[in-house]
Amino acid sequence: MTDRRSLIKSLAGAALLGATAANAQRAKSVTIGYLALLPGEDRMSFMASFMRRLNELGYVEGKSLHFEYRSADGRPELLPALAAELVGMKPDVLVTGFGTVAAKAAKAAAAGGIPVVFMAVGDPVGAGVVESLARPGGNVTGLSDLASNLQGSRLQLLREVAPSASVVGVVFNPGTPYAALAYKELGAAAEVAKIGLRPFEVRSAKEIEPQLLAAKAAGVGALVIFEDPLTLSQRSEIAMVVARLRLPAVYGYREFAEAGGLMSYGTDHGTQWRRGAEFVDLILKGSRPADIPVEQPTRFELVVNLKTARELELPVPPTIMIRVNDTIE
Incomplete structure (x- = not known):
């Protein structure tokens, strides 16, 4: 009997220590x-x-x-x-x-x-x-x-919403390592589609509006805005100026569309x-x-700002609407 009681006490003590250790781990x-x-x-x-x-x-x-x-x-x-x-x-x-x-x-x-x-x-x-x-x-x-072919997909979206655009302006920060790779990929897709590209570099917030105005003056028919901390932090200003210039544009992240950009296609x-x-x-x-x-x-998401599309008097084709993940009214 004594041995049995000792065993029970030992087991109870071990269980208590185990529970205490588990609680300490959780805590x-x-x-x-x-x-x-x-x-x-x-x-x-x-x-x-x-x-x-x-x-x-x-x-x-x-x-x-x-x-x-x-x-x-x-x-x-x-x-x-x-x-x-x-x-x-x-x-x-x-x-x-x-x-x-x-x-x-x-x-x-x-x-x-x-x-x-x-x-x-x-x-x-x-x-x-x-x-x-x-x-x-x-x-x-x-x-x-x-991600491979991401820029090609963005260019295709622009071709669907602005089929007459023969020259596309690309706004990016050359100080971002990603920009060089993205521009190279976009260039390959544009060559296949027989679309001209014009680069417009922005290194600071104060350069954004002048470069967008330069893009308009150069006669581009649409814009691709590359995402990086600079452009993302200035997304509201970019969307406002682009809308004023009445240029269709595709952006990298949904935050741009939420700020008034026409559409975004990028990482979820x-x-x-x-x-x-x-x-x-x-x-x-x-x-x-x-x-x-x-x-x-x-996983990627396509977001379309229908309010901006209406303001631009730009119909969003059904080929885009059937693929859209989210819309902004």
Whole structure:
């Protein structure tokens, strides 16, 4: 009987210790740092998708998750100091938001130590953020915005909505590594379609309106606006000037269409940021960034602003409407 009682006590004690350990594990708080270049990125829809997915995975801010957010408010020169500040807090994972320069600043500050997950880098290999997509190497991995034939699809949309446009203007920031690849791909598609391209470079917000006016003066019949932190942060001004010039345009992200742009075709950022949260979860559970391949987008969305189309007196053909994922009235 004594041995039986001892066994029961031992089992009860082991169960109690196990429950205590499990509760301690659940109660353990992790710290995630988030470095943004864009102003107000924490209020954007894709950031909400990231936080929502973390919550679904069991990370509750204020309980099991401590979240530190820093934004350069559109000033890239501030990123190195902000990245160093976040690294000094010793987060379990450092996440970077939209754009290449934030990822590069985080990689430099983390210096092979703290894991880094980037959310939307156009050309992470060309920018030197990772060694390769399949084998990132080091302490950095994440999600790329680079996808084959994306620019060809955008050009096709413009051809459908503005079939008479024989010359298309391309507005982009040459300081973005992604821009060179995107322009090359767009050029290949334009050559097949026998459409001329005219580049219009913007390196700062003050250059946007003059370059759009130059595009109109050059006689372009439509515009492609490449996405990068500069153009995304100035999306409302771009959409307003383009509408005033009465030029049909296609943009990279739905945020441009929501700001008044005619249509956008690009990565589904809600899905992409949710996947980024899953990358963070994998790392927190022990995976090494070097062993997690960089993922390219597989889901894209077409958004049409019907209000802008009406203001431009531009009919949206049925071939586009049957493919649309969302409309803005």
